[in-house]
Amino acid sequence: MKKRNFKKNFLIILSIIILIIELFPIAIIIMNSFKRDIDIWSANPFSFKPTLDSYKKIFQRNDVLLGIRNSLIVSILSTSFSLIVGSMASYAIARFKFRYSKALSYSFLISRMIPQISLSIPLFMMFRSLGLTDTLIALIFAHMSFNIPYIIWVLLPFFSSVPLEYEEAALVDGCNRKMVFWRIFLPLVRPGLVVAAVFAFIMSWNEFLYALVLTSSQAKTAPVVINGFMGQYAPQWGQLAAAGTFMLIPIFVITLAFQRFLIGGISGGIKG
C-alpha cells in the first residue's frame, strides 16, 4: 500500500515539474512585462520590483495602438467573411451531391497545406500592381486564403451530424433551400460556427509572414510591431514583453474556454 502511494505521489510531482518547465517561457515573457528595462538587463533575471512602466509606455505609443487595432480589424473581418462564404460552401459539400463535389472538397482541404511563403510572393506582386500594399484590405484577403479552406473543413463534421429532418420539414412547409440554410440550419450548428470562428480568429491574430511582406507602416499588425521592438541596436524588451503579454490575453481565454474543441479545431476536419 505504502509503495503504491509513493508511486502515485511521484507521478503527480513529475506532472507538476513537466508543467513548470513547459510554462517557464510564458512566465518569462509575462514577468519581463512588469520589469523596467534596466532590471531586464541586470544579471539576475529573477529579482526585480514589479512596475507597470512598460504597459504605460506601450499604450502611449501610436504604433502599438495602431498595430493592435489593425490586428483586431483584420482578424475580425477576415474571420467574418470566411465564416459566411465558408459555411455556405461547407453546407453545399455536406448536403448536395453534384459533379466534381469530391474533387472540390479534396481541393479545399489540400489548399490548407500550401506553404505561406510560396503564396506571399504572388500575393505581394498582385497587391503591388493593384496599389494595395500596406492596406488592411490586402491583409484581409490574404488571410482568407487560409481561413476559408480551414473553415469549410472544420464545419463539415458539425454540418454532417445534423439530421436531415429539420430541413426536410421546412422544405415541405414551402421554404426554399436558401431560406432553410439561413433561418433553420445555421442556428442549429451555432456551436460549430463558434469553434470555426474562434480558431480562424486565432490564426489571423497570430499571423506574421503576410503582415511582414504586405505591410510597411499604416497596415502593420501587432506581431510586426512587436518584432519592431528588437530595433537596430538595443531591443526594448520591456515594451516587447508588455505588448506580447497583451496579445496573449485573447489566446489564453480562448484556449482555456474551448478545451473540448481544441483537437477538432486544430486538425481542421482531419480525423485521427
Add this chain to the structure above:
Amino acid sequence: MATKGRKRIGGKSPVLYFILPALILVGVVLVYPILYAIGISFFNWPLVDEASRGFIGISNYVSIFQDAEFWNSLFLQMGFIFIAIPIELIIGFFVAILLNREFKGVGLIRSLLLLPIFVLPVLSGLTWRLMLQPGYGAISFLLTTLGFPETALLANPGTAYAAVIIQDIWRMWPFMFMFIYSGLINIPNSLIEAANLDGARFWDKVIKIIIPLLRPTITTALLLRLIDALRIFSEVFVMTGGGPGNSTTLLSLYIHKQAFRYFNIGYASAMGVVLIIISLIIANFLVRRNMEY
C-alpha cells in the same frame, strides 16, 4: 448524404448559390496566386531592374539544383524535421500516458500544457531569443549558475540551430500530447484491465495495446506536424533571422531572402513552387486517409 438539389442546367441550382462565393474568393486569393507563381517562375524577374526581365524557360529550376545555399537550407530543414518531430512525438506520447489518470488538478495541468501551441509564433521566437541572451537571459543565467561557461548561444551556428529546434519542441510536443491523449481516452478500460490481470508490464501494454490502437491517430498527427514543420518561418525569422551565417536559414527563410532581400522574384517563385509540390505530396497522403465526405 442528401441527394436533393440535383444540378439543373441553367445555373439556377442552389448548389451554385452556396458554393460560388467561396469558389470566387479562393480563386482570387489562392488559385490565381499559385498560377501567377508558376508563371513567373519561368522568368528572370528582378523587382527593380525592369529592363532585364525576360522569359528564361526552366533556367530558374535548373539554378535551384546548382544553388549550394538552397541545398544547405534543404539539409537544415530535413535535420529540423527529423530531430524535432520524433522528440515531440515521444514526449507527447509519454506525457499523455502519465496524465491519463485521475488526481486532483490533473484537468488543469492538461489544459495549461496546451497553452504554448497557441502562443503567437513571433512571441515564442522572441521570448527564446530573450532567454538565450548572454549576461541577462533566463536560460543563460541558469546555465552559468549550474557552472557552464558564459556563451552567446545564438551567436554560434551549432547552438543556434539547436535552440531553434528546442524552441519548436517546446511549442509543439503539447500538440502531439493533445492528439495522443484524445486517442488514449477512447481505449476501452476493459482492455487495459484484462492486460493487468494477465500481469502485463508497462512496456507490454504500450507495445501490444496502445501503439497498435493509436497508430491512425499518431500518423495523422505526424503528417500534420510534418506539413507545418516544412514551412516554418516566423519563429525562426524573429529568433535568429536565419543566422549566424546561414546556419538557421530554413527553406521558407531562404525563399523569403531571395524574394524580399535580393528581389529575385522569379527565382524565389520557382523555389516556392518546389515547396508547394513537396507539401502537396505529403498532404495527399494525409487527405487520402481522411476523405470521408
